[in-house]
Amino acid sequence: MIYLNLFITFFKIGLFTFGGGYAMISLIQTEIVVNKQWIDAATFTDIVAISQMTPGPIGINSATYVGYTVTGNVWGSALATFAVCLPSFIIILLIALLYKQFKQNRWFNAALKGIKPVVVGLIASAAILLVTPDNFVDWKSWALFGGAFVATWWGKKSPITIIIVAGLLGLLLY
């Protein structure tokens, strides 16, 4: 039963991800942390951090990780990863068949135009939902948040640099 549940959940995530990795975060979070409660918000934040430091897309990384923690074995990982990719197979193969018509489809583009502002809201929700007592334990957490924000926005530092420095500071401060 847990396998079927895992499959359906990640299939849904694959099917409704528009606007890339960060938009996917709020979808994964609502499904896995809020609804199914397979992992808590702190663990989910850790997965996002690990995804940023390791190669590969966050969708694959979370599917693999969550599949493993939920079932405790490799098959859970493989099933969740397969499920998150399956909608892409169906949709891209369909599009490849109807390539020409699809490219100029004004209805499809109109729908996408409506989704775009929603994606902005999805990413904002992902950030807000991660502001939990586990992730922000004291004023030092907020200082780290502020520092990371400034370094990314004005300093144009890469996510890897930010995560490594924040990890070292965590070791020093806590």
Add this chain to the structure above:
Amino acid sequence: MNIYLQLFSSFAKIGAFTIGGGYAMIPLIQREVVERKKWLDKEEFLDVLAISQSAPGILIINISIFIGEKMRGVKGSIVSALGSALPSFIMILVIAYFFENYKDNEIVARIFQGIRPAVVALIAVPLITLSKSANLNIYTSFIPIITVLLIVLLGISPIWIILSGALLGLFHFYFTRR
């Protein structure tokens, strides 16, 4: 070398060496499939990219399925997608195994206590650039605000909001065309 093996190894290479995902991968994919392998010309690549970005799902998986299909049909698409997913799958599996056993270790816990707020900042920063590229105006800027309220306060699934956004786009087009 066998074409299936080439597809697999090209996408495995892309999957193994792009950290940060998404848009960081695009120049690497282009160099591999357009310049080195010459599977597509630049024009075709831009088409593949545009369609893969607008279709739902993971960008690199969509791109590899599309290119694999162009080269060798469904079999080609399976081999390519497998190639791009396998490196992160293996790596995360190893990390998950160790992390589940060591996350209560005092040093690991302290490191991640520092990392967590930084991750929230990493997610918050792209919001600024994204709001610009979504061309928000007085009317459309209500959409992200309502989205946040529905998700954060009412716990509504993003799926319903995405579907509503698509419908809104369709209505808008229906009533404003010609």
